Amino acid sequence: MASETHMPGPVCLIENINGTLAVNPEALKILSAITQPLVVVAIVGLYRTGKSYLMNKLAGKSKGFSIGSTVQSHTKGIWMWCVPHPEKADHTLVLLDTEGLEDVEKGDKSNDTQIFALAILLSSTFVYNTMNKIDQTAIDLLHVVTELSNLLRAPSSTDLDKAEDAADMVSFYPDLVWTLRDFYLSLEADGQHITADEYLQNSxxxxxxxxxxxxxxxxxxxxxQKFFPIKKCFIFDLPTHRKKLAQLETLHDDELDPDFVQQVADFCYYIFHHSKTKTLSGGIKAKGPELESLVLTYVNAISSRNLPCMGNAVLALAQIKNSAAVQKAIAHYDQQMAQKVKLPTETLQELLDLHRAIEKEAIEIFTNSSFKDVDQKFQKELETLLKAKQDDFCKQNLEASSDHCSALLQNIFGSLEEDVKHGIYSKPGGHCLFLQKTEELKAKYYQEPRKGIQAEEALQKYLQSKKSLSDAVLQTDQALTARAKKMEEARLRAKAAEAEAQRLKMIRRQKQQMMEQRERQYQEQVRQIEMERARRLDEEKRALERKFQEEARQQQERVQAEMRRLQNELQQQQYNARPPDCILL
Incomplete structure (x- = not known):
């Protein structure tokens, strides 16, 4: 079972045999049997700087990894020690101790780069062990190998490690723990005390x-900063008097400098509690078989790629990085131009403005990604490529404009050509109508957007190519117009004769109407006279009747007056005939 994995001591995982790296099958067998998630801690640094001592402490042992006490380097290749993780249950802690860098006995330094890169690629926590202080040499060395390890890793993807995006690539890299041995500087900045982490951050x-x-x-x-987002720094004082350093692995803690003992304890505590599980692309937690596959993959890649020795690494990296920076800049240019440039552009200046803006971005990307571009060799190469791409885009823009305008003209003027074929303009005045329709279609063509720089030239070429069509319409128009003119003259003469006949007919009609009008007027006069005479007779009759009536009324009034007079006389006579007494009464 993985929990029962027991290694009494480290074994060589990757052997360094005469400058050639080879995987130890026995170590792979141990590794492949581990079914627990792995926390992989690797350490790299100059030889004779106490790397193995720290790894033994992480294993909880005073001995294990070889601690040399002379100027001769002991550790060769990469040694592995798998122990139960002291803090994470069901996890295995894999410790990788590496061959010291810049061993004068090796002569050929090619393994330095390879072993350094392997330590970064295989670990989940990478310990960079340097002496005394953080300097530019240590920073450049870490940078070079980090870039080379990324270069090594990119084409060597396996089923466990492929199709990774930028976020995956960053997360793949281990946490960085920078250890400074025999630190002698004061942790101060601007007169203020700073921590070891702040010292690393400032550096x-x-x-x-x-x-x-x-x-x-x-x-x-x-x-x-990009590839090691999580960084930690530890400083270590000199462990003990230099004369006792040869017996360091046999000394008890009470024989060592108390500050050093505490610093080692702090280092181990951090590694145990903060080191993450080795994680592959897609969030896969690496176990023994997965780490075994990575070891084989990367060692095989190293064997086939022949990474340069450390002495030539900067030169090789400059070549690789700057070539990659050029490709990255060109890729950005191609991508942005593809997204932002819609051919054809309305004007050449529009295309040139877009090119200059994106060219500036591409050069900026190159500048940020380049490394030691001596004499701006690669930048000049980039500018030459960009100029060629500009010329190509201008050519494409010209062709796109020409093709687009040709298709547009055919689409707009196609109906005119069809009308000509069907004889729509084969009539007198047809050429005038043809020209009028042509102007309408030209206006429609001009209204179409984004025709590009060939718009006017394409139109003129098209109209010139259709001149024979226009001439044919004109000739037909002229022939039909002459014939139509004669027919029109005959029609006008016939129309004039018809008009004269109509005029004479109208005159006769008017005379007839006048005679009829006069007869109607005469009859009307006769009728009016008769009516007037009848009216007068009627009036005379009514006047005579009124006269008779008035005379009868007057006669009646006279009779009535006479009767009243006679009555009055009779009454008077009767009154006069009464006796006197009656009168008194």
């Missing part, structure tokens, strides 16, 4: 990118 701080020297200064720091 990796960027300068404003206002000068080429600042860009060269910033490049390794930006790389380290």
């Amino acid at each position: 990796l701080k960027l300068k404003p990118d206002t000068h080429q020297s600042h860009q060269n200064f910033n490049l390794p720091r930006r790389c380290i």
Whole structure:
């Protein structure tokens, strides 16, 4: 069972045989049997700087990894020690101790780069062990190997490690723990005490990118910050008197400097509690078989790629990084131009403005990604490529405009050609109508957007190509017009004769109407006279009747008056005939 994995001591995982790296099958067998998630801690640094001592402490042992007491380097290749994780249940702690860098006995330093890169690629926590202080040499060394390990890793993807995006690539890299041995500086900045982490942070701080020297200064720091987002720094005092360093692994803690003992304890505590599980692409937690596959993959990649020795690494990295920076800038240019440029452009200036803006971005990307571009060789290469791409885009723009305008003209003027074929303009005045329709279609063509720089030239070429069509319409128009003129003259004469006949007919009709009118007027006069005579007779009759009536009324009034007079006389006579007494009464 994985929980029962027991290794009494480290074994060589990757052997360094005469400058050639080879995987130890026995170590792979141990590794493949581990079914627990792995926390992989690797340490790299100059030889004779106490790397193995720290790894033994992480294993909980005073002995295990070889601790040399002379100027001769002991550890060769990469040694592995798998122990139960002291803090994470059901996890295995894999400790990788590496061959010291810059061993004078090796002569050929090619393994330095390879072993350094392997330690970064295989670990989940990477311990960078340097002496005394953080300096530019240590930063450049870490930067170079980090870039080379990324280069090594990119084409060597396996089923466990492929199709990774940028976030995956960053998460793949281990946490960085920078250990400073025999530290002798004062942790102060601007007169204030600072922590070891702040010292590391200040050492990796960027300068404003206002000068080429600042860009060269910033490049390794930006790389380290990008690929090691989690960074920690520990400082270690001298363990004991230099004369006792030869017996370091046999000394008890009470024989060592108390500050050093505490510093080692703090280091181990951090590793145990903060080191993450080795994680592959897609969030896969690496177990023994997965780490075994990575070991084989990367060692095989190293064997086939023949990474340069440390002495030539900077030169090789500059070549690789700058070539990659050129490709990255060109890829950005191609991507942005593809997204932002819609051919054809309305004007050539529009295309040139877009090119210049994106060209500026591409050069900026190259500048930020380049490394030691001596004499701006690669930048000039980039500018040459960009100029060629500009010329190509101008050519494409010209062709796109020409093709688009040709298709547009055919689409707009196609109906005119069809009308000509069907004889719509084969009539007198047809040429005038043809020209009028042509102007309408030209106006429609001009209204179409984004025709490009060939718009006018394409139109003129098209109209010139259709001149024979216009001439044919004109000739037909002229022939039909002459014939129509004669027919029109005959029609006008016939129309004039018809008009004269109509006029004479109208005159006769008018005379007839006048005679009829006069007869009607005469009859009306006769009728009016008769009516007037009848009216007068009627009036005379009514006047006579009124006269008779008035005379009868007057006669009646006279009779009535006479009767009243006679009655009055009779009454008077009767009154006069009465006796006197009756009168008194």
